Amino acid sequence: MVGLEVRDAVVRYGATTAVDHVSLQVTPGAVVALLGPSGSGKSTLLRAIAGLEPLVSGAVLWDGTDLARVKVHKRNFGMVFQDAQLFPTMTVGRNIAYGLGSLGRAAQRERVAEMLDLIGLPGFESRRVTELSGGQAQRIALARSLAPSPRLLLLDEPLSALDTGLRRRLADDLARILRATHTTAIHVTHDHQEAYTVADTVAVLQEGRLLQEADPDALRRTP
Numbered sequence: 001m002v003g004l005e006v007r008d009a010v011v012r013y014g015a016t017t018a019v020d021h022v023s024l025q026v027t028p029g030a031v032v033a034l035l036g037p038s039g040s041g042k043s044t045l046l047r048a049i050a051g052l053e054p055l056v057s058g059a060v061l062w063d064g065t066d067l068a069r070v071k072v073h074k075r076n077f078g079m080v081f082q083d084a085q086l087f088p089t090m091t092v093g094r095n096i097a098y099g100l101g102s103l104g105r106a107a108q109r110e111r112v113a114e115m116l117d118l119i120g121l122p123g124f125e126s127r128r129v130t131e132l133s134g135g136q137a138q139r140i141a142l143a144r145s146l147a148p149s150p151r152l153l154l155l156d157e158p159l160s161a162l163d164t165g166l167r168r169r170l171a172d173d174l175a176r177i178l179r180a181t182h183t184t185a186i187h188v189t190h191d192h193q194e195a196y197t198v199a200d201t202v203a204v205l206q207e208g209r210l211l212q213e214a215d216p217d218a219l220r221r222t223p
């Protein structure tokens with residue numbers, strides 16, 4: 001199996017089973033939404049895939065290799081959270097270049113400019129992080145995560161802190177950006193509309209269990 005495979009994963013917090021025998025596959029280039037109400041286990045599953053939460057049983061594999069043996073920072077996964085979590089004392093450019101240490105200065109500058117064009121904020125290199133709007137900060141967080149070309153991008157409610165109109169616009173932009181960069185991604189949200197906009201496949205979670213997986217068109221037709 002190429003890409004990501006979650007095989008019969010279980011995560012518990014004490015007596016609470018947060019992820020209950022979930023199996024999931026994400027093929028290269030695909031965008032999968034994890035959709036479900038608060039407490040359904042979306043974040044926990046995402047964190048388990050990232051290696052931030054231990055599995056009680058089951059496995060997470062990439063290209064058939066069990067990731068239990070791969071350190072978190074060696075997985076080459078990117079993450080975006082609900083709040084941008086930018087480095088406040090660094091400029092926008094330095095934030096985006098953060099994961100580009102293996103490149104020379106000129107190549108870093110070029111990559112940062114390319115990312116700023118991609119997210120629709122060209123020329124923002126020397127802006128201060130504290131002057132950004134919420135939507136701009138989330139775009140920069142996305143650019144920072146995408147800059148090192150992660151093999152998998154994990155998005156944990158990245159638009160949930162924004163107001164509805166902005167959320168809809170950014171969901172459209174995010175869908176476009178993920179397609180343009182051929183990024184393989186898992187997008188966690190409790191917002192049906194957002195899941196349908198961003199993902200090729202929507203995986204519905206409830207009480208830690210995977211209820212169904214379907215393409216957005218099929219789910220839209222379901223009453």
Ligand code: ADP
Binds near residue numbers: 038039043
């Ligand atoms: P989310 O909606 O993304 O799950 P929450 O506000 O529920 O966000 O959780 C925020 C943080 O608190 C997360 O790091 C989560 O792991 C932790 N958390 C959630 N529920 C509990 C709980 N019952 N006990 C301890 N920590 C929790």
Ligand code: ADP
Binds near residue numbers: 044
């Ligand atoms: P979601 O992301 O869908 O809101 P979570 O993965 O945050 O759901 O939570 C799934 C379940 O696990 C919930 O019952 C939550 O309270 C519990 N939980 C999450 N994180 C923790 C934690 N750090 N400690 C204890 N319980 C947690």
